[in-house]
Amino acid sequence: MKRIVLIAVILFCAIYTNAQRKTIESDIDKKVDALLAKMTIDEKIGQMTQVTLDVVLQTANGAATQPTQIDADKIKEALQKYHVGSILNVSGAAYTREHWYKIISDIQSAAAQTRLKIPVLYGIDAMHGQNYVQGSTLFPQEIGMAATFNPELAKREGAITAYETRASYIPWDFSPVLDLGRNPLWPRIYETFGEDPYLAKTMGASVVRGYQGNDPGSKYNVASCMKHYLGYSFPLDGKDRTPAWIPDRYMREYFLPSFRAAVNAGAMSVMVNSSEINGVPVHSSHYLLTDVLRGELGFKGVIVTDWMDIKYLHDRHHIAATQKDAVLIAINAGIDMSMVPLDYTFYDLLKQLVKEGKVPVSRIDESVRRILKMKYMVDIFERPVGNPDDYPKFGSSEFAAVSLKSAVESITLLKNNNNVLPLKKDIKVFVTGPAANSMRAINGGWSYTWQGDVTNQFTTDKKTILKAIEQKIGKDNVSYEPGSSYEAPEDIDAAVKAAKKSDVIVLCLGENSYAENPGNIDNLDLPSAQMDLANALAATGKPIILVMTEGRPRIITPIEGKSAATIMAYLPGNEGGNALADILFGDANPSGRLPYTYPRDANALVNYYHKNIENGNSDDKHGYNPLYEFGDGLSYTTFAYSNLKISQPTLKEGETLTVTVDVKNTGDREGKESVLLYSREEYASITPDTKRLRAFDKIDLKPGETQTVTFKLTSKDLAFINDVSKSVTEAGEFKVMVGGLTQSFNFVTSVVPSRTGKL
Numbered sequence: 238m239k240r241i242v243l244i245a246v247i248l249f250c251a252i253y254t255n256a257q258r259k260t261i262e263s264d265i266d267k268k269v270d271a272l273l274a275k276m277t278i279d280e281k282i283g284q285m286t287q288v289t290l291d292v293v294l295q296t297a298n299g300a301a302t303q304p305t306q307i308d309a310d311k312i313k314e315a316l317q318k319y320h321v322g323s324i325l326n327v328s329g330a331a332y333t334r335e336h337w338y339k340i341i342s343d344i345q346s347a348a349a350q351t352r353l354k355i356p357v358l359y360g361i362d363a364m365h366g367q368n369y370v371q372g373s374t375l376f377p378q379e380i381g382m383a384a385t386f387n388p389e390l391a392k393r394e395g396a397i398t399a400y401e402t403r404a405s406y407i408p409w410d411f412s413p414v415l416d417l418g419r420n421p422l423w424p425r426i427y428e429t430f431g432e433d434p435y436l437a438k439t440m441g442a443s444v445v446r447g448y449q450g451n452d453p454g455s456k457y458n459v460a461s462c463m464k465h466y467l468g469y470s471f472p473l474d475g476k477d478r479t480p481a482w483i484p485d486r487y488m489r490e491y492f493l494p495s496f497r498a499a500v501n502a503g504a505m506s507v508m509v510n511s512s513e514i515n516g517v518p519v520h521s522s523h524y525l526l527t528d529v530l531r532g533e534l535g536f537k538g539v540i541v542t543d544w545m546d547i548k549y550l551h552d553r554h555h556i557a558a559t560q561k562d563a564v565l566i567a568i569n570a571g572i573d574m575s576m577v578p579l580d581y582t583f584y585d586l587l588k589q590l591v592k593e594g595k596v597p598v599s600r601i602d603e604s605v606r607r608i609l610k611m612k613y614m615v616d617i618f619e620r621p622v623g624n625p626d627d628y629p630k631f632g633s634s635e636f637a638a639v640s641l642k643s644a645v646e647s648i649t650l651l652k653n654n655n656n657v658l659p660l661k662k663d664i665k666v667f668v669t670g671p672a673a674n675s676m677r678a679i680n681g682g683w684s685y686t687w688q689g690d691v692t693n694q695f696t697t698d699k700k701t702i703l704k705a706i707e708q709k710i711g712k713d714n715v716s717y718e719p720g721s722s723y724e725a726p727e728d729i730d731a732a733v734k735a736a737k738k739s740d741v742i743v744l745c746l747g748e749n750s751y752a753e754n755p756g757n758i759d760n761l762d763l764p765s766a767q768m769d770l771a772n773a774l775a776a777t778g779k780p781i782i783l784v785m786t787e788g789r790p791r792i793i794t795p796i797e798g799k800s801a802a803t804i805m806a807y808l809p810g811n812e813g814g815n816a817l818a819d820i821l822f823g824d825a826n827p828s829g830r831l832p833y834t835y836p837r838d839a840n841a842l843v844n845y846y847h848k849n850i851e852n853g854n855s856d857d858k859h860g861y862n863p864l865y866e867f868g869d870g871l872s873y874t875t876f877a878y879s880n881l882k883i884s885q886p887t888l889k890e891g892e893t894l895t896v897t898v899d900v901k902n903t904g905d906r907e908g909k910e911s912v913l914l915y916s917r918e919e920y921a922s923i924t925p926d927t928k929r930l931r932a933f934d935k936i937d938l939k940p941g942e943t944q945t946v947t948f949k950l951t952s953k954d955l956a957f958i959n960d961v962s963k964s965v966t967e968a969g970e971f972k973v974m975v976g977g978l979t980q981s982f983n984f985v986t987s988v989v990p991s992r993t994g995k996l
Contacts, residue, residue: 265613269606275353278598281605282587283320284355287541289578290326293344301328304336307343316347316357319581322608323574325360325411327369331685331695334370334405338625341406345621356621358612360409360462360541364428364683365810366394366640367401371685371695374401374636374811378681378788379414379440381647381807383430383832384870386911387935388443390643395447397636399459404628408453408615411462411508413444415495418833419844422475424756427681427788427808429470431832432844432867434491435930438498445502453505454616456627463499464508465543467525468492476757478511486923488514490958497534505611506539509572511546518554520546526571539607541574542567547583561586568596573604637812644809644816646909649829650871652803657780659823659873660741662710667739667779669720669732670746670770672786674703678745679786681808682752689750696811702745702784705814709822720774721766723749729773736777743821744771744800747787756788761839763791775799784817790835794864805831823873828909828935830870837864846926861927868913868930874904874940878976888952888971888984896948898975902938911935912946915974916955921967923959928974931955952984 273281293315294301295308305328315321324344332340341359348357362368365382366375376382376394385391395413402410417437418429430437441463450458468488472479483492496507507530510519519525520542530536550556550563557563564586567575575583590596612618630636650658660666672678676696682689700708707715716739720732736742746767762768774781775796783800785793788808797803804827809816819825834845841859845867877900884895900912912935915928932948950973952966959965972981 265610268613269609272353272355272609273602273606276605278591278601279588280320280353281601282584282591284322284605284608285574285587285601286319286321286581286584287323287325287360287574287576287578288315288321288581290324290340291328292579293324294328303329305329305332305340307340307347312344312347316351319584320351321357322355323358323360325576325578327361329686330691331369331371332405334372334625334631337370337405337407338622342622348621355609356612356617358409358608358615358617359407360411361402361405361407362412362683363398363402363410364412364414366398367405368684370401370405372632374632374640375680375684376640376643377647377810377813378427378808379430380418380427380788380832381809382643383436383440384649384805384807384829385643385646385935386436386830386913386933387646388439390639390646391440392443392447393639394643395444396450396457397639399448399450400457400628401631401636402459403456403623404631406623408459408617409462409506410448410459411464412448413441413461413463413499414465415441415463415499416465416470417492417495419471419491420475421790421833421836421842422758422761423470423472424477424751424753424758424788425470426833428683430495432834433832433846433930434494436832436933438495441495442498442502445499445504449503449505453614456620456623460505460611460615461499462506462508462541463496463504465510466496466507466530467510467519468514469510469512472512477754480512480516481514483514485962486958486960489962489964493529496530500534500536504538505614506541507536508541508543509546511543511549513554518550518556520572521550521554521556521566521570523570531571537607539573539611540571542572542576544576544578547572547575547577561589565590565595568600573607640810641812641816644812645819645825645827647807647809647829648816648820648827649805649831649869650802650820650827651805651831651835651865651869652797652800653871654801657741657801658782658821660782660821662822664714664740665738666706666710666715666741666743667736668703668706668715668717668743668745669736669774670744670784671719671721671723671749671767672702672745672747672784673717673719673743674701676701676811677750678747679806679809679813680811681750681788682756684750687752688755689752692750699811700814702743702814702817705818706743706821709818709824720770724764724766726766726769729770732770733773733777736774736779739779742774742777742779742781743784744774744781745784745786746771746793747785748789748791751788761789761792761836763793763796768796771796771799782821786813790833792836792839794837797864805829805835826873826906826908828870828872828911830868830911830913831865832867834863834867835865837862846929848924849927870911872904872908872910874902874906874908876908876910876938876976877901877903878978881973881975881978881980883973883980883982886982888982890952890986892951894950894982896950896973896975896980897945898978899943899945900936900938900976901943902940905940907937907939909935909937912975914948916950917972917974918955918957918967919970919972921957921969923957925957952986955984
């Protein structure tokens, strides 16, 4: 009875909240229409214009003065002459909350002096926490959050990020990244939720809900921004902002689901792919921006460009003969707001196009209506700045504890020969490697600056891996030598000498911080200096605990076999050192799982859901053979799977298949286990993937405890995109696979798939 009452209360609250939201939106629509009717064409075009903060700052000798200050004449020009609707970014490095208050207050005060007093919509890239505010809570990068396989934790991270973004008086976060991390060369892999569409869409939608909550206008929530729509993460050459070749069917099967889920979760804005697909820059694609995003996905929010990307239609892509043509193409494709961001050329050119009749005023009104609605939805008309006293939890120990939990659940134990881990606390430990004593190494890009290159000076109160180990077992039990930088050796002989005096070596290798284009590489192999250090240490005979902190899976095959244990730490954030020390010495039990396939060789880059033909022919030794597979991850306890059952041998259209499996903790300590359910169709009109993740659940079991995990599947969960770009579930035999167990069922349907669609 209590359960029935609880369900009824939840349903009532959901219905009431939805009705309340519709009423609020209806009221906002009326306000938008009234305001739009008062606006001149100049004021409307200004709302579609976004500039970077440097444009309105005081400067000396061509650079912003420090500390940065709003230039009264420049902000007046921006808001009264050009009617700018949005400003973004940080100039230099992260500001204090107090400085952000001054910056935002000065901007909004200037906005209040304009004719219609429309506030400025400020946006920021808060990618793993509010990374442009000093003292904020920094979490693992998205790839690490994916490794947790914990959507509720991702939602909580999103909520804390929103809180601390609003605490810096900013209502718009250019996050989450919903690109699919399929190409290991791509320098933004660490910003994604990994290679699997289901994992990416589940975690991405959770973060959107965390950012926006039930009310994005709350003083603790922000508007989210999906990025980078669409196909940005799969460039043919692996380099950032370079062309991709992706068939429409393939795009819909793998790259679109995460954006569809985020739209359904209520995401309020989207940022566009800076590059091109099949020769068509996405900023110019009416098909992708209007037909698919708005028409098919039902997206009603704001479409914003990425940095200078309308200009690049002329300068880089060469599809527009002039900058004016570039603006015409982008606006007609469906762009609402141009991240110009260094001048007012977009404003001038769009104004000319409207005057010439090439862009109708009705098209301008569509975009401005969306922008104004977003401003009302985040409540900056009523609260353009916010109250500094409303955020007592900013940078709190409560939030740090969530960051620590996230880091612990993300860190992935890939190998543990002879149970060398966890380590005892009374041994001598030698810590070495370029990532061992660097906060920059465990945060990555988008940390205090774009490239994360000054992180160490902002995190003196945080613990590197070395410092966390020293705190854990005592400084007298720990020795350290760098051994190498990321690219060059640094007295390897000294490292070897110190290693010989220790009981175990903690070797911290990987990548230094980077973001976007500066992270492009030509070789996925780990640099030779780090390889040389590993080989020299292996020659000592001491057990090596290999810890990788990296933004993408660099090739470590030549040295990985020489480690006693291998840990993937990703970029675990400011609590990453503490989290790793907890795991190394058994105060925490690892539960992370790889969210991508870890390649064995630099030219063998195959995802886990490859086609059967990619396993290789019988005489081919070069098929699917990764170093570690998607979903790999060990624990300090053991789990046994049994009794995989399905509710029926045949599934029909409209029915639900219930899948249950028993999971038992067969070890001697409590542990978390991510239970992953895969499916495979044996035969289909499109070559089926070897397997696909369809559901997962993370559970916590005490020693000896058994839990029955239940999953629900419908025909839509088993669908694929056919050769005419339609989602279908074809009749035939399917297998479900959980924890090494398999069950089969048949799907039957009388539905004949449509043979029309986009080719």
